[in-house]
Amino acid sequence: MSSFEEVFGSAPEVVAEAPGRVNLMGEHTDYNDGYVLPIAIEQRTRVRIRPNGQDEHVLYSEMLDRVVRFTLDNVPAEHFATYVYGCLMEARANGIEAPSLDIHVQSNVPVGVGLSSSAALEVATLRALRALTGARLDDVHLARLGQRAEIEYAGVRCGIMDQMASSLAETRRALFLDTRTLERRLVPLPPASAVLVIDSGVARTLAGSGYNQRRAECEEAAQRLGVPALRDVKDITATDTLPEPLRSRARHVISENERVLRAVDCTNARVFGLIMNESHASMRDDFQMSVPEIDHLVSLLQGHPDVYGARLTGGGFGGACVALCESNTLQEVAAAVLGDYALAGFEGRLLVPAPAEAAIDAQEAGS
Numbered sequence: 001m002s003s004f005e006e007v008f009g010s011a012p013e014v015v016a017e018a019p020g021r022v023n024l025m026g027e028h029t030d031y032n033d034g035y036v037l038p039i040a041i042e043q044r045t046r047v048r049i050r051p052n053g054q055d056e057h058v059l060y061s062e063m064l065d066r067v068v069r070f071t072l073d074n075v076p077a078e079h080f081a082t083y084v085y086g087c088l089m090e091a092r093a094n095g096i097e098a099p100s101l102d103i104h105v106q107s108n109v110p111v112g113v114g115l116s117s118s119a120a121l122e123v124a125t126l127r128a129l130r131a132l133t134g135a136r137l138d139d140v141h142l143a144r145l146g147q148r149a150e151i152e153y154a155g156v157r158c159g160i161m162d163q164m165a166s167s168l169a170e171t172r173r174a175l176f177l178d179t180r181t182l183e184r185r186l187v188p189l190p191p192a193s194a195v196l197v198i199d200s201g202v203a204r205t206l207a208g209s210g211y212n213q214r215r216a217e218c219e220e221a222a223q224r225l226g227v228p229a230l231r232d233v234k235d236i237t238a239t240d241t242l243p244e245p246l247r248s249r250a251r252h253v254i255s256e257n258e259r260v261l262r263a264v265d266c267t268n269a270r271v272f273g274l275i276m277n278e279s280h281a282s283m284r285d286d287f288q289m290s291v292p293e294i295d296h297l298v299s300l301l302q303g304h305p306d307v308y309g310a311r312l313t314g315g316g317f318g319g320a321c322v323a324l325c326e327s328n329t330l331q332e333v334a335a336a337v338l339g340d341y342a343l344a345g346f347e348g349r350l351l352v353p354a355p356a357e358a359a360i361d362a363q364e365a366g367s
Contacts, residue, residue, distance in 0.1 A: 004104040012048035016127035020109035021165035026260040030159030033180040033229035035260040038165035042354040045107035045120035051099040062106045086149030087125040114314015119162035122146030143167040190269035194327035197352035202318035221250040252286035273309025280311035289316030
């Protein structure tokens with residue numbers, strides 16, 4: 001791992017950063033035009049840039065300790081670089097012309113566990129470009145460019161939630177977002193509660209294929225029900241006309257939207273936790289996006305006296321679990337649950353609150 005100065009020989013001109021996120025409620029609803037409730041996490045991605053006077057961009061990933069050189073004429077072969085390339089392309093398509101750049105990426109957002117490391121990279125990159133060029137680019141438009149970069153250049157048919165959360169959410173207030181209209185507001189967590197996130201240790205090996213399959217099933221269900229998206233179905237009994245698995249997939253999305261609307265104005269931590277528990281049962285049974293290890297970890301969390309509720313978070317088929325806990329016992333809950341999880345033969349790890357060794361130096365933060 002090397003600093004910007006060590007890689008490029010002098011200081012950067014612009015530094016920008018963006019957080020990862022964890023989704024408290026509203027799983028697989030964003031691409032169905034539904035409601036979501038993510039919150040930003042402490043871990044962040046930081047992008048440092050400066051014009052280099054060359055005819056190519058030079059990108060260094062501190063996490064991978066790798067340099068990639070590319071121009072905008074061809075998509076780089078290295079997958080991590082496609083996110084930055086996509087941001088540069090989308091910025092150019094929107095009239096934001098950047099010179100060839102030296103780009104240094106530093107991040108402690110966990111990768112591959114559903115905490116949106118890709119959106120943090122996109123938003124941080126676009127914030128850096130905004131600062132460098134002086135572009136008139138608001139936070140919503142910036143999120144849209146990040147989403148397009150991921151769809152068009154990284155090949156992920158993502159909804160808008162991740163980029164909006166990285167661009168607009170806070171660590172102490174969740175972002176209630178209508179993904180169709182982009183109407184939004186920040187809402188506090190219930191009093192005396194805090195978020196805990198634990199990695200199950202199960203790699204999301206089926207996440208890509210499973211995600212695409214679930215999305216296709218939701219689209220077919222909406223078409224059969226004669227609506228633009230499942231968000232438009234108000235009566236869950238309408239799904240009774242659908243064959244399986246379309247019925248179950250639609251039932252999850254419709255009920256999940258309803259759970260978000262209940263949770264967003266909930267000021268009682270125990271009631272909020274019960275809604276989270278309902279969400280996990282729906283993801284496990286109707287959407288079938290969980291795995292046995294995740295279910296066991298969620299069960300351990302739900303059984304702890306200081307945990308109000310817990311659920312799988314992210315795309316599913318592995319990854320992380322999120323819990324709402326008493327705010328002053330997070331470390332104790334994590335230690336107890338991870339200990340019991342290890343006794344069952346599994347290896348998890350604490351993600352949020354961020355372990356001290358995962359911290360990024362907070363100096364030079366900018367946007």
